[in-house]
Amino acid sequence: MNKYTPVIGLEVHVExxxxxxxFCGCSANxxxxxxNAHTCPVCLGLPGALPVANKQAINWCIMIALALNCEINTxxxxxxxxxxxxxxxxxxxxxxxxxPFGHDGWIDLSKPVILASDKGARPESxxxxxxxxxxxxxxxxxxxxxxxxxxxLTHMSxxxxxxxxxxxxxxxxxxxxxxxKVSLIDYNRSGVPLVEIVTEPDFDxxxxxxxxxxxxxxxxxxxxxxxxxxxxxxxxxxxxxxxSKMSLRGDxxxxxxSQERSPRFARDDNNLPNYKVEVxxxxxxxxxxxxxxxxxxxxxxxxxxxxxxxxxxxxxxEKKQETVSQRIKEEANDYRYFPEPxxxxxxxxxxxxxxxxxxxxxxxxxxxxxxxxxxxxxxxxVEILTRDQEAAEYFEQAVKLGxxxxxxxxxxxxxxxxxxxxxxxxSPSDVISQIAKASQTEDISEDELTQIITKVLKENxxxxxxxxxxxxxxxxxxxxxxxxxxxxxxxxxxxxxxxITNIK
Amino acid sequence: xxxxxxxxxxxxxxxxxxxxxxDLAKACFEQIKSHDDKLNAILTLSEKEALHQAxxxxxxxxxxxESPLLGIPIALKDLFLTKGIxxxxxxxxxxxxxxxxxxTAVQRLKEAGxxxxxxxxxxxxxxxxSGENSDFGPTKNPYNLEHIPGGxxxxxxxxxxxxxxxxxxxxxxxxxxxxxxxxxxVVGLKPTYGRVSRYGVIAMSxxxxxxxxxxxxxxxxxxxxxxxxxRDPKDSTTxxxxxxDYQKKLGKGVKGLKIGVPKEYxxxxxxxxxRIQIEDALKFYEKQGAEIIDVSLPHTEYAIEVYYIVQxxxxxxxxxxxxxxxxxxxxxxxxxxxxxxIMLGTYVLSAGYYDAxxxxxxxxxxxxxxxxxxxxKTIDVLITPASPSMPWKLGERTDDPLKMxxxxxxxxxxxxVGVPGLSVPAGFKGGLPIGMQILGPHFSExxxxxxxxxxxxEHPWWKKKPDLGNST
Numbered sequence: 001m002n003k004y005t006p007v008i009g010l011e012v013h014v015e016x017x018x019x020x021x022x023f024c025g026c027s028a029n030x031x032x033x034x035x036n037a038h039t040c041p042v043c044l045g046l047p048g049a050l051p052v053a054n055k056q057a058i059n060w061c062i063m064i065a066l067a068l069n070c071e072i073n074t075x076x077x078x079x080x081x082x083x084x085x086x087x088x089x090x091x092x093x094x095x096x097x098x099x100p101f102g103h104d105g106w107i108d109l110s111k112p113v114i115l116a117s118d119k120g121a122r123p124e125s126x127x128x129x130x131x132x133x134x135x136x137x138x139x140x141x142x143x144x145x146x147x148x149x150x151x152x153l154t155h156m157s158x159x160x161x162x163x164x165x166x167x168x169x170x171x172x173x174x175x176x177x178x179x180x181k182v183s184l185i186d187y188n189r190s191g192v193p194l195v196e197i198v199t200e201p202d203f204d205x206x207x208x209x210x211x212x213x214x215x216x217x218x219x220x221x222x223x224x225x226x227x228x229x230x231x232x233x234x235x236x237x238x239x240x241x242x243x244s245k246m247s248l249r250g251d252x253x254x255x256x257x258s259q260e261r262s263p264r265f266a267r268d269d270n271n272l273p274n275y276k277v278e279v280x281x282x283x284x285x286x287x288x289x290x291x292x293x294x295x296x297x298x299x300x301x302x303x304x305x306x307x308x309x310x311x312x313x314x315x316x317x318e319k320k321q322e323t324v325s326q327r328i329k330e331e332a333n334d335y336r337y338f339p340e341p342x343x344x345x346x347x348x349x350x351x352x353x354x355x356x357x358x359x360x361x362x363x364x365x366x367x368x369x370x371x372x373x374x375x376x377x378x379x380x381x382v383e384i385l386t387r388d389q390e391a392a393e394y395f396e397q398a399v400k401l402g403x404x405x406x407x408x409x410x411x412x413x414x415x416x417x418x419x420x421x422x423x424x425x426x427s428p429s430d431v432i433s434q435i436a437k438a439s440q441t442e443d444i445s446e447d448e449l450t451q452i453i454t455k456v457l458k459e460n461x462x463x464x465x466x467x468x469x470x471x472x473x474x475x476x477x478x479x480x481x482x483x484x485x486x487x488x489x490x491x492x493x494x495x496x497x498x499x500i501t502n503i504k
Numbered sequence: 505x506x507x508x509x510x511x512x513x514x515x516x517x518x519x520x521x522x523x524x525x526x527d528l529a530k531a532c533f534e535q536i537k538s539h540d541d542k543l544n545a546i547l548t549l550s551e552k553e554a555l556h557q558a559x560x561x562x563x564x565x566x567x568x569x570e571s572p573l574l575g576i577p578i579a580l581k582d583l584f585l586t587k588g589i590x591x592x593x594x595x596x597x598x599x600x601x602x603x604x605x606x607x608t609a610v611q612r613l614k615e616a617g618x619x620x621x622x623x624x625x626x627x628x629x630x631x632x633x634s635g636e637n638s639d640f641g642p643t644k645n646p647y648n649l650e651h652i653p654g655g656x657x658x659x660x661x662x663x664x665x666x667x668x669x670x671x672x673x674x675x676x677x678x679x680x681x682x683x684x685x686x687x688x689x690v691v692g693l694k695p696t697y698g699r700v701s702r703y704g705v706i707a708m709s710x711x712x713x714x715x716x717x718x719x720x721x722x723x724x725x726x727x728x729x730x731x732x733x734x735r736d737p738k739d740s741t742t743x744x745x746x747x748x749d750y751q752k753k754l755g756k757g758v759k760g761l762k763i764g765v766p767k768e769y770x771x772x773x774x775x776x777x778x779r780i781q782i783e784d785a786l787k788f789y790e791k792q793g794a795e796i797i798d799v800s801l802p803h804t805e806y807a808i809e810v811y812y813i814v815q816x817x818x819x820x821x822x823x824x825x826x827x828x829x830x831x832x833x834x835x836x837x838x839x840x841x842x843x844x845x846i847m848l849g850t851y852v853l854s855a856g857y858y859d860a861x862x863x864x865x866x867x868x869x870x871x872x873x874x875x876x877x878x879x880x881k882t883i884d885v886l887i888t889p890a891s892p893s894m895p896w897k898l899g900e901r902t903d904d905p906l907k908m909x910x911x912x913x914x915x916x917x918x919x920x921v922g923v924p925g926l927s928v929p930a931g932f933k934g935g936l937p938i939g940m941q942i943l944g945p946h947f948s949e950x951x952x953x954x955x956x957x958x959x960x961x962e963h964p965w966w967k968k969k970p971d972l973g974n975s976t
């Protein structure tokens with residue numbers, strides 16, 4: 001039995017795929033572009049420049065919040081988060097502090113709840129009582145807010161500069177008085193809209209975190225608001241991890257409550273551990289999993305030795321396969337938040353929110369249960385078919401076309417899942433004709449078939465015995481034998497059931 | 505002597521081809537070169553560009569075009585970004601900074617055909633009430649060179665009163681237009697917050713900054729606002745509100761208007777000479793048929809405290825971008841006053857102090873707004889002194905920041921509330937000018953002009969020019 005329970009929360013930054021940046025008209029598509037080509041006075045933080053909020057981005061942020069079952073603040077505003085960093089051109093980031101667009105939502109994981117480790121993540125909710133019987137683990141979403149991305153720093157040393165293909169004047173300049181390392185800043189990413197999604201510390205394992213992330217990625221892709229391409233940094237992940245001591249009754253015995261967990265936000269999670277380790281800026285689900293598992297082991301060892309792990313920010317080092325300390329929390333920034341005076345507060349009517357809500361596509365969880373219900377498929381099939389929106393839509397179209405030809409949704413699902421046709425190159429009607437062709441059978445009389453089956457069963461007594469002893473897979477061998485004897489293409493399902501009747 | 509004309513007279517002269525825009529510009533440059541050595545009003549001249557703009561304006565005039573500022577030479581406070589021309593904010597940090605773009609107000613002035621002579625001196629970053637905080641030396645009051653001209657738009661104010669320019673842009677965050685206007689015998693407008701775009705003007709305190717201007721007469725002032733006012737998609741705080749004809753109410757007099765006199769502005773510390781002049785003006789208005797009504801703005805005494813919390817908080821954040829990474833020099837080049845405000849502002853926003861200072865200040869700010877809403881239910885405009893004291897001597901208050909801060913006691917109120925304020929010349933004492941402040945409800949600039957012009961017609965103080973002596 002474990003002495004400790006992991007307490008894990010997650011912050012995720014999702015980059016939106018709006019055409020323009022959050023507060024100016026520059027293109028938000030920075031990937032692979034010439035450095036500082038997509039910049040203007042606003043996103044360079046030049047004197048006198050003022051932000052103008054991107055309405056599309058705000059709407060998309062609210063749609064994400066709605067998809068995560070959040071309450072929406074109809075009166076909201078932007079705030080300045082003041083801190084110095086070379087890639088932050090204004091010396092502050094425009095973000096949201098006390099009135100985020102969305103708050104108090106949730107995502108349900110598909111795993112059943114293990115009661116002993118269920119810390120406040122209740123499966124039932126007054127907002128959605130129907131979910132209770134499904135007994136899924138619920139991850140609460142604390143807030144969903146809108147902010148802007150920073151520029152990008154590249155640290156280079158002299159040899160890299162020489163080998164670099166750039167004819168850039170500045171680089172050449174640097175080469176001349178070389179012999180030291182340089183940091184270059186690309187502001188193309190500065191001001192690109194980011195949505196930050198913060199959970200409550202409701203996770204107790206890395207696998208749950210990964211499942212949550214997969215669901216979140218699926219949702220933003222369904223909404224069509226982000227490509228959520230990990231390679232391009234569209235999703236950046238920051239787990240915060242600690243271990244809580246367990247008593248025999250399964251309650252936490254940690255007396256010390258966290259003071260700094262969330263300054264200026266009163267919370268009721270009183271029995272959280274008195275420290276928290278944040279791992280910053282991870283851009284892969286696999287790395288998050290590894291980082292969390294590494295941290296849990298590292299912290300366990302410290303606690304076993306009677307030490308409290310220091311409150312700190314760490315980074316994941318993929319080469320060393322370990323987390324490394326970056327900043328001890330004692331030197332943490334005081335961000336001096338205050339309302340952004342350059343942007344008036346943002347108000348939405350309830351009608352505007354419901355208009356946004358009705359403009360949203362059907363979300364994965366809904367499609368999932370609808371497919372289960374409507375097409376009588378198993379969860380495994382539906383999970384694969386609804387992984388992305390295109391596949392789900394494709395499947396539904398094929399089902400519609402299949403109705404006329406008496407092809408069942410199950411047949412279509414099997415075909416798509418097993419044969420893996422290239423959905424972008426094959427139309428749903430092509431798929432239907434493929435299935436139709438494959439299941440075309442030649443007629444054979446039942447008598448003739450029974451004769452052959454009897455013969456085959458006699459010739460393969462050992463297989464029959466195996467089957468009777470419970471080795472059910474052997475049936476396919478027998479089907480194969482029968483088919484070979486017939487020499488014609490006939491319905492394998494029919495053969496199979498006839499064999500089973502005959503064995504009995 | 506064409507540079508001594510009012511802006512509107514100069515416009516008439518241009519229309520009737522008595523002189524050209526190039527003539528006006530040359531006369532202004534001549535005046536600047538003759539007298540600015542002792543005044544220090546101008547930081548950068550853009551002579552080549554100005555003469556080119558004047559030539560273009562002359563072509564437009566020849567084509568029969570008419571527009572309030574077409575061909576008129578003006579100056580800009582060096583807080584306004586001007587593409588290709590040095591923009592310093594009066595600070596060593598931006599000593600060699602060449603602006604990358606024109607701000608919206610500058611763009612509108614250029615499109616209207618105004619001729620931009622150059623950039624005027626100011627307290628660095630607009631921090632100051634006297635002009636002495638400029639890193640490029642103080643500007644002098646042309647009525648007495650031993651006295652300050654008022655700040656922070658010191659150079660703009662002086663350039664207009666000395667006929668170096670027909671008008672000049674300024675900014676007013678807590679009185680930075682109205683104070684120097686009153687100390688220099690010119691008309692200075694702080695428009696309603698959001699009436700003129702802030703885009704491309706170096707920010708001091710974003711929720712308080714108003715973009716205004718100095719002119720010789722009230723009519724000139726209305727003509728200038730006609731060009732700069734209006735919604736700007738690049739500034740989210742400019743409302744989509746119609747721009748009226750600002751000259752329309754001129755000459756209508758004050759008969760039947762209700763003028764409020766807030767008792768909180770006629771306090772013990774008010775210089776008796778100023779009190780006399782303002783009371784004279786009120787008597788004049790009464791004679792003209794206005795009703796003079798004693799009113800109260802009960803939370804006035806807190807305005808200056810609220811101002812120095814909100815303003816420094818925003819300053820500390822707005823100055824963060826001057827890190828020397830992309831442009832300008834690094835932060836050790838900030839002067840004492842900027843450092844003082846960065847520290848104060850950082851303090852009031854810090855965790856643990858935010859609620860006690862910033863948040864509380866914002867609550868009191870709401871009370872101040874309510875005071876004004878209440879009083880404007882019964883009266884049309886308020887009249888007060890623009891400053892509690894006469895222009896003081898250079899150096900007199902530089903060692904006492906608090907005393908310097910109190911110079912703004914009559915002006916910060918309008919910025920916190922967002923209403924427009926106009927300072928109009930109201931006489932002299934000991935050879936130094938006195939200014940009267942007229943405050944009105946949001947977007948009532950046309951009304952302020954109407955009231956001011958009624959006084960100006962009978963009291964043309966603007967014609968009393970400083971004696972600049974022989975040219976240097």
